[in-house]
Amino acid sequence: MSSIFSKIIAGDIPSYKIAENEQFYAFLDIFPLVEGHTLVVPKKETDKLFDVSDEELAALLVFAKPIAKAMEAVFPCDRVGISVVGLEVPHAHVHLVPINSADDLNFTRPKLKLTAEQMQATQQKILDQLNQQ
DSSP, X not given: OOOHHHHHHHTSSOOOEEEEOSSEEEEEXXXXXXXXXXXXXXXXXXXXXXXXXXXXXXXXXXXXXXXXXXXXXXXXXSEEEEXXXXXXXXXXXXXXXXXXXXXXXXXTSOOOOOOHHHHHHHHHHHHXXXXXX
C-alpha cells in the first residue's frame, strides 16, 4: 500500500513542492511547527530512515542542504534544525525546521494553521532563494 508521501510524489495528492530530483522530493509540511517547515523524503518507499542504504542516506542530506540554506536566508531563525520522527507516516523522511531554540523542534506543540495563500507565499520565498543560490 502506498504511503501518503508516495501519493504526493506521484502527484495524486497536491503539495507545495520545494525541490525534486530522481531520488528525493521536498515539500512544505501542511501542519508546520513554524513557517517554512519542510519535509524531505526519498522517492523509494521505505518505512524507517535508517533502513535506507548508506548512499541514499548521505545523498538525502546533500539534497537537503541547499534547501536548508535557502530557508535560513528567508526566515528569521538561528539555523535550520533537522528532526527524524517518522511515527505518523510509514515512509522515511526528515523535517527541516527554522529554529531559534531546541524547543522549536517540539512536535507536541500546536501546529500552525496557514491558508493556501500563506503556504504559496512560503513556498515562493524558498523557491526564489533557491534560484539565487
